[in-house]
Amino acid sequence: MSLHPVLNDKLSAAVAPGLELAATPRDVTLPPIPGKVHAVVGMRRAGKTTYLRQLQSQWRTSAEAARVVYLSFDDDRLAGLPLEQLGMLLEEYYRRYPDWRRRATVWWLLDEIQVVNGWERFVRRVMDTERVQMVVSGSSARMLSREVHTSLRGRGTETIIRPFSFREFLRHRGQEPEGEARSLAAPERSRVEQLLGEYLTAGGFPEAQGLASGLRIDLLQGYVDTVLFRDIVERRSVTQVAALRWLTRQCLKNPTGRFSVHRLHQDLKAQGLGVAKDALHAMVGYLEDSFLLRCVPLATESERRRNSNPRKVYPVDTGMIGAFDRTGRSNVGYALETVVLHELDRRQAEVGYVRTEAGYEVDFLARFHDGREELIQVCADIGTAETREREVRALEDASREHPRATQTLIVLNFDQLSLKVPPGVTVHAAYQWLLDAD
Template structure:
């Protein structure tokens, strides 16, 4: 079987290494720096994983690695149908036949995209790391290359790098409007443009392909993304037999973005409508949707497993652009969109995130435990111009401080009066500034 694929593989290598490098928007993706590990580039469909692989290739080329030492190879090619894990040696053989001076002498980098279509790829990847002087990137459809699968299949030989839709900074960079100075140094006109860009981002989201589209085209595009995730990454992959229940679940979750969700209540509602579904099935569906990166759920921040289980989870879409697809009110919910955006900013920092219910009955949007051990309480509010609103948000943070003494307390707001009187220990951040990173430096 090897000889059947050899000419195609050789030609693909030649064509790739002769192709001009694409000009793409640089992404701010954190890469773990652990020698000897493969990097699995994961994330929701259409978030930009393939583009990110090309950017990593271009970066290494700019740093001095010759093109012959850099291999991008996509296995999503009908000419490779039937390729098995045992045939993958042909890729290595043909690469080093073309570039014999590289074998064992210099370190090259392989970017293997859509590798999950080849049965038995895991054994090949592990052996490649063990026997060749290669830096290895793996990526593919989230239906078959999820983080938990990579960890299992590669037996500890792979770490993950998550590619999400554009952040606010990346979206601005994409259209050539990324501020080149600290946002708090912008003139009035620049600040107004930044605030307008944030409002647009909250409504339209950050999927790269959706940038700049009119509302109808963007809606149809994003709807197609969701449909593919539900069909291929959840229903087909996990062999589920109740597609309508899954759609109802997604409608409930994304139609109430940033709201609380209880499997028990949803299950009771379905039963009242005569829909027979097991509660365990609903738990599995929610887990599958998170695995496919369509949404992220946040549990109560507590050391008590029982309290986490009996309290609702708060659910957020992977991208604010999806909210309009499921919100039947027809009105933009900028407050929940801002909360969703802040959550994803915290996740990009590597934070473990929960929400807080205080002894006084207040709720704080997020408790974030950062990798360096620092802890934040983060309250998100669209507009604190109203005195009563400001007092409520501050009181919630103060009440939560009793649970985490000494924690850093942040109030992130999009609209605020020129002067705000806050008690000691409460930091106020303009949302556009905080999202661009000035609060995290």
């Protein structure tokens, strides 16, 4: 069998010097763990392919161009490509560059590799027998988050590409500030606050940047439909599509809300959509696995309490909120809370929400790898004394149950920093907290 002609052409293009990629740099790095396959995952259209291209450009500055191989299998002519062609591809590469085999590291970046059935076996074999660094990526139904580690049998490490963070959003606009955000001069601070308002509405999907509202909504709704039908219905053989779509829309248009499968089951039953509770549990898991939703559990050491209490649900991106909530209500508070959650995820915190015995709720309890704990309350509109008292009281009550945690109140704008709060509560303007990571 000869090498597939399209694959042969791709290999020739992959090792040739390419044009410098003009794209917004991402604040994402591959973990420096030797001997691991780097699996770059995330929701569709978040920028995984662009990130792989950026890695290619970066690595080619420190090595011969031909030692950095980028191959995209997102080509209809490669549909049904047999697994043995990957082995032939490897051999053809080393026939072209025999002096490098097992003597110099070759970087392989394989995009949309999931189109080849059994690709995991090829990757594991190459990692065991050759001197390579391997990065794989894909966003179809056959390469979801929870399956990466299983398919690579412990040889994989995961890197998540999310929609733009606020700093990446500013960088994309050419407005990234220099120095610490807390030290910005008044004119620049006002500009950053204005852009934060745009970010909370438009979100961080790269293709959505600069689009008019109607076009952006159509684009984001199309993303959701693609996830539902390609990553869930096709992959999981879900037959109750109407129930899945209803569940998804309910979650996206009611962000930051607590939900229980029992209540959703009752609502669906009232609409004549008979779905078993187990099926609903599974659907929520599929939505999380495809990165469309992020569910936050109650922060407790008790597994029973965590499973029996409602979770809070957040969309992958704030742009989804306006795309599915057409009531015209202000969603700034929901969007700000969503942005804070995803920033905590970027900072690799373990996150839960707190509900005290007295009935007060704090948005997040964040636990970091270095042992720090932080109680975080997010409030976009804190103009009244009653609101301030309620938010601070919740933090103080939660601190009795979590005495090691610092107390943080994140407010929307700089002019709210003059709020009088009790000792022990630190107030941050949102743009400062988002840009000045500890």
